[in-house]
Ligand SMILES: NC(=O)c1ccc[n+]([C@@H]2O[C@H](COP(=O)([O-])OP(=O)(O)OC[C@H]3O[C@@H](n4cnc5c(N)ncnc54)[C@H](O)[C@@H]3O)[C@@H](O)[C@H]2O)c1
């Protein structure tokens with residue numbers, strides 16, 4: 503027996519999203535149905551509705567969520583009905599060449615539910631990042647459910663499902679930020695501010711937040727930025743060099759997804775430093791770099807898929823830090839909204855008014 507629930511669907515490029523009836527099948531083998539309690543609005547949802555990810559419309563948006571497992575299919579052992587979970591969009595397979603080499607956090611064969619959720623006329627939906635969580639209930643692979651302490655409210659916990667995990671992981675897992683490092687973060691939205699918070703957690707002593715919006719820079723200070731640069735008014739690279747004794751930073755994190763900010767990150771790092779790209783570029787973007795500098799500066803140019811996280815390792819650990827008061831997840835929640843407010847939340851995001859709008863169900 504399938505069930506019909508309310509969800510937020512993007513039907514065509516650029517069209518406003520709307521609440522639509524969504525048919526959720528019963529979980530098959532290896533699948534789970536999860537009742538969503540809260541789901542954050544991430545810039546990637548907006549990328550989907552702008553056609554910037556792929557053209558497999560209609561999309562069931564939302565992917566930064568926590569909720570309670572309602573039912574599971576045959577063979578599911580890792581979660582059971584009633585479990586409080588954060589949904590992850592990289593369920594590791596355990597069998598690909600990367601997993602077999604002991605690197606499950608960069609699994610090359612992550613998976614989602616095999617069955618499809620549909621519109622009532624049978625049209626198959628593409629769930630955002632294989633989740634689709636602006637909806638009362640969603641169908642996922644059971645490996646996408648990571649159990650965490652139910653003492654953490656879903657508005658905070660859900661954020662670890664995407665942007666906050668991506669940012670913290672970009673700093674700690676991908677960038678390898680450590681005690682005494684200098685770090686610059688380009689773009690201080692939910693992802694960038696999480697990178698700032700991650701750098702602080704890891705013990706960085708200089709954390710430079712760069713954005714074109716003074717409100718964002720103010721918020722970044724709250725998460726641990728020691729300095730801020732408004733790059734619409736100043737040369738970000740020169741400012742960062744001036745703040746680091748003329749050297750540049752050890753780790754430069756790009757959290758916008760633009761060639762120009764990537765270039766700034768490239769130029770603002772010290773010799774042997776690391777650039778981390780966590781912002782998602784559009785498919786038509788290209789980047790040109792002085793090749794001799796790629797060599798001459800040494801170090802590493804890395805990309806961060808989901809903060810190179812391992813959900814089973816990182817979600818419970820970060821929830822514990824939150825419950826101990828050592829990681830401010832509530833600070834990312836600018837507002838809580840209803841399912842019907844997602845389109846307006848996109849506009850607030852574009853106007854820079856929010857870090858995260860969080861849909862509460
Ligand atoms: N790698 C991953 O796994 C992953 C996960 C989640 C999100 N993302 C991506 O991370 C990026 C950021 O997501 P978000 O939800 O924080 O978005 P957001 O819209 O909340 O934040 C983007 C920030 O960048 C700033 N900005 C825009 N242009 C800039 C410029 N030229 N220079 C400096 N700052 C500029 C904006 O003012 C804003 O503060 C997006 O591209 C998103 O798709 C990646």
Ligand SMILES: [Zn+2]
Nearest residue numbers: 595598601609
């Ligand atoms: Zn794998």
Ligand SMILES: [Zn+2]
Nearest residue numbers: 544546664665
């Ligand atoms: Zn996201």
